[in-house]
Amino acid sequence: MLSKNVVKDIQSLALKKHRDESGLFLAEGPKLVEELWNLIPTQVEQVYATPSWAAGKNGVTLIDDHDIEKISALNTPNQVVAVVRKMTAKLPAADGFTIYLDRIQDPGNLGTIIRIADWFGVNDIVCSTGCADVYNPKTVQSTMASIARVNIYNDSADNWLQSQSAPIYAATLQGENLYTSPKAEKGILLIGNESKGIRPEFLGKATRLVTIPRRGGAESLNASVATGIILSHLLP
Amino acid sequence: MLSKNVVKDIQSLALKKHRDESGLFLAEGPKLVEELWNLIPTQVEQVYATPSWAAGKNGVTLIDDHDIEKISALNTPNQVVAVVRKMTAKLPAADGFTIYLDRIQDPGNLGTIIRIADWFGVNDIVCSTGCADVYNPKTVQSTMASIARVNIYNDSADNWLQSQSAPIYAATLQGENLYTSPKAEKGILLIGNESKGIRPEFLGKATRLVTIPRRGGAESLNASVATGIILSHLLP
Numbered sequence: 001m002l003s004k005n006v007v008k009d010i011q012s013l014a015l016k017k018h019r020d021e022s023g024l025f026l027a028e029g030p031k032l033v034e035e036l037w038n039l040i041p042t043q044v045e046q047v048y049a050t051p052s053w054a055a056g057k058n059g060v061t062l063i064d065d066h067d068i069e070k071i072s073a074l075n076t077p078n079q080v081v082a083v084v085r086k087m088t089a090k091l092p093a094a095d096g097f098t099i100y101l102d103r104i105q106d107p108g109n110l111g112t113i114i115r116i117a118d119w120f121g122v123n124d125i126v127c128s129t130g131c132a133d134v135y136n137p138k139t140v141q142s143t144m145a146s147i148a149r150v151n152i153y154n155d156s157a158d159n160w161l162q163s164q165s166a167p168i169y170a171a172t173l174q175g176e177n178l179y180t181s182p183k184a185e186k187g188i189l190l191i192g193n194e195s196k197g198i199r200p201e202f203l204g205k206a207t208r209l210v211t212i213p214r215r216g217g218a219e220s221l222n223a224s225v226a227t228g229i230i231l232s233h234l235l236p
Numbered sequence: 237m238l239s240k241n242v243v244k245d246i247q248s249l250a251l252k253k254h255r256d257e258s259g260l261f262l263a264e265g266p267k268l269v270e271e272l273w274n275l276i277p278t279q280v281e282q283v284y285a286t287p288s289w290a291a292g293k294n295g296v297t298l299i300d301d302h303d304i305e306k307i308s309a310l311n312t313p314n315q316v317v318a319v320v321r322k323m324t325a326k327l328p329a330a331d332g333f334t335i336y337l338d339r340i341q342d343p344g345n346l347g348t349i350i351r352i353a354d355w356f357g358v359n360d361i362v363c364s365t366g367c368a369d370v371y372n373p374k375t376v377q378s379t380m381a382s383i384a385r386v387n388i389y390n391d392s393a394d395n396w397l398q399s400q401s402a403p404i405y406a407a408t409l410q411g412e413n414l415y416t417s418p419k420a421e422k423g424i425l426l427i428g429n430e431s432k433g434i435r436p437e438f439l440g441k442a443t444r445l446v447t448i449p450r451r452g453g454a455e456s457l458n459a460s461v462a463t464g465i466i467l468s469h470l471l472p
Contacts, residue, residue, distance in 0.1 A: 108344065112458050121451030142458075149453045179468075212468060215357030217385045222348050222378075225464040228457065232415075232448060232465045 002048070002067050010048075010083060014073040016133045023086050025135035029078040035145035036084060043087075049080035073137035086135060089153045091160075092124035097186055097235065100161055100168075102202055103130035103193040104223055110134065111142025112224035113191070118146035120231045126161070127154035128202075130193070164188060167207040169234060170198055171226050175209025178229070183236040194223050210234070238284070238303050246284070246319060250309040252369045259322050261371035265314040271381035272320060279323075285316035309373035322371060325389045327396075328360035333422055333471065336397055336404075338438055339366035339429040340459055346370065347378025348460035349427070354382035356467045362397070363390035364438075366429070400424060403443040405470060406434055407462050411445025414465070419472040430459050446470070 002010075012018035013026045024045065027036050030053055037044050047060045050068055054060040060080075068077045092098045099117055104110050110132045117125055132139055134152050143150075153160070161168075167187040190206060192198030203209075212221065212229050221229070238246075248254035249262045260281065263272050266289055273280050283296045286304055290296040296316075304313045328334045335353055340346050346368045353361055368375055370388050379386075389396070397404075403423040426442060428434030439445075448457065448465050457465070 112461060115454050115458065116461060118452045118454035119448075119450055119457050121453075123452075144454065144456075146454050212355075214355055215471065216354045216359075217357075218351050218354035218380065218382050220380075221355050221464065222351065222460070224458070225348060225352060225461050228461040229464050229468045232468065235451065 002063055002071070007067070007070050010071040010081065013083065014137060016136070019086070019133070019135050024083050025086055025140060026073050026137050027082045027084050027140055028072060028074055028080065028137065029141070030080055032141065032145055033080045033082045036082065036148055039145060039148040040084070040087075043085040044082055045085055046083040047080060048082070053079040074141065087148065087152070089155065090151055092126060092151065092153060094166065095186055096124060097122050097184070098124040098126060098166075098188045099227065100126045100128070100188050100190045101131050102128045102190065102198050103196070104191065105130070105132055105194055106223075107132040107136040107138035108142050109194065109222065109224045110136075111139040111147075113227050114139075114143040114150050114152065115146045116224060116228045116231065117150050120235055122231065123151055125150055125152045126157045127152065128158050128161075161188070161190075161202055161205060168205055169230070170203055170206035170209050171230055172198065172203070172209045172211060173220065175211040178210045178212050178233050181208065181210050181234065184234050185236055189227070189230060189234065191223055191227050238299055238307070243303070243306050246307040246317065249319065250373060252372070255322070255369070255371050260319050261322055261376060262309050262373050263318045263320050263376055264308060264310055264316065264373070265377070266316055268377065268381055269316045269318045272318065272384055275381060275384040276320070276323075279321040280318055281321055282319040283316060284318070289315040310377065323384065323388070325391065326387055327389060328362060328387065330402065331422055332360060333358050333420070334360040334362060334402075334424045335463065336362045336364070336424050336426045336438075337367050338364045338426065338434050339432070340427065341366070341368055341430055342459075343368040343372040343374035344378045345430065345458065345460045346372075347375040347383075349463050350375075350379040350386050350388065351382040352460065352464045352467065353386050356471055358467065359387055361386055361388045362393045363388065364394050364397075397424070397426075397438055397441060400441075404441055405466070406439055406442035406445050407466055408434065408439070408445045408447060409456065411447040414446045414448050414469050417444065417446050417470065420470050421472055425463070425466060425470065427459055427463050
């Protein structure tokens with residue numbers, strides 16, 4: 001059984017304040033923890049797991065189902081919870097392709113966008129102020145370990161966009177047809193808030209506004225789905 | 237204040253069993269409820285709302301924040317909860333484009349796929365056994381009212397696919413390049429379970445296996461994101 005203090009420390013990582021103070025975050029479930037342990041072994045600080053998953057693994061603290069439920073930050077705890085040190089973010093490379101997120105609020109959307117970036121080989125994401133926290137447990141879960149492969153920069157990132165000279169593609173509902181837009185090997189894709197879209201001062205910096213042609217009745221697409229569709233057409 | 241029995245009846249709709257018995261489901265939040273009221277007014281049976289939203293609206297039962305929290309099936313209740321009669325599902329049209337979902341388990345994914353179908357003008361979705369419930373509160377929420385515009389058929393739908401003669405496109409990780417696959421005005425797009433993919437007997441019926449080319453490190457894409465990307469390339 002875990003001591004009350006250990007339980008309290010782990011539980012505190014469900015909150016951004018404590019993640020920021022400690023530089024740690026939570027990762028949960030067999031698949032995600034195994035992959036992070038593989039990708040960034042020195043950053044995985046503690047692993048707590050039930051015997052079913054822990055069997056034969058060095059350095060895992062065995063706990064029971066009751067304790068897993070106590071320390072998990074998810075609705076459906078699943079065998080293993082790891083305490084992991086955050087990645088070191090760096091400024092994006094100037095010669096690559098970057099996704100810039102303006103106030104993406106939903107942690108699941110943010111995580112899914114990180115996974116999409118990883119699939120398409122986009123190595124850099126920049127988050128504006130007002131984005132969900134990259135290390136929110138739901139974000140981490142949705143990334144499926146892509147959080148350890150994509151560089152995600154969010155330090156004073158509102159100014160970052162203003163200083164870029166690469167072509168900026170903005171996802172909007174009133175732009176040119178994405179399907180006939182020229183392909184881009186480098187540049188910045190700008191994705192806006194789920195209900196408010198892209199803020200005007202960022203939109204004003206855009207080189208091209210691109211739109212996914214609509215054939216039916218829905219008013220809009222989910223932000224992460226739109227990101228995936230745009231990248232699949234824009235990248236060469 | 238709502239009576240205990242009314243609260244109990246509404247709360248029961250968070251469970252599939254009670255939705256199936258009553259033929260009713262819950263829809264929440266100003267935007268979704270307004271749109272459903274507009275699209276399917278005769279199916280909206282009861283609307284419960286706080287004064288801020290209810291002001292000037294006929295037929296709304298006024299309740300306080302405390303009651304909204306009690307009857308809401310979501311983590312973040314938002315001003316209004318409606319009790320709505322389910323749509324009548326019909327067999328898909330043989331000459332259109334249909335999405336067939338094999339055991340899509342996550343209610344958010346299912347809802348997002350319904351919204352994507354609506355955006356791309358795909359009027360029919362068929363759900364196999366093992367899919368999340370179309371009327372799960374999280375599914376309904378993710379559809380953003382597209383649930384009232386797309387026909388979603390799930391009655392004995394495992395046999396349905398077996399009897400189709402239209403071309404079947406299966407989303408897989410080892411198929412032909414989606415980007416160079418011929419476009420299709422009609423047919424069936426087969427999307428599989430988030431971790432297990434498409435079951436072999438359905439895959440065996442497929443005319444073409446299509447794959448979204450991967451440029452980076454992620455093992456897979458989220459099922460709803462993949463659906464959006466494939467439709468954007470496959471439809472003319």
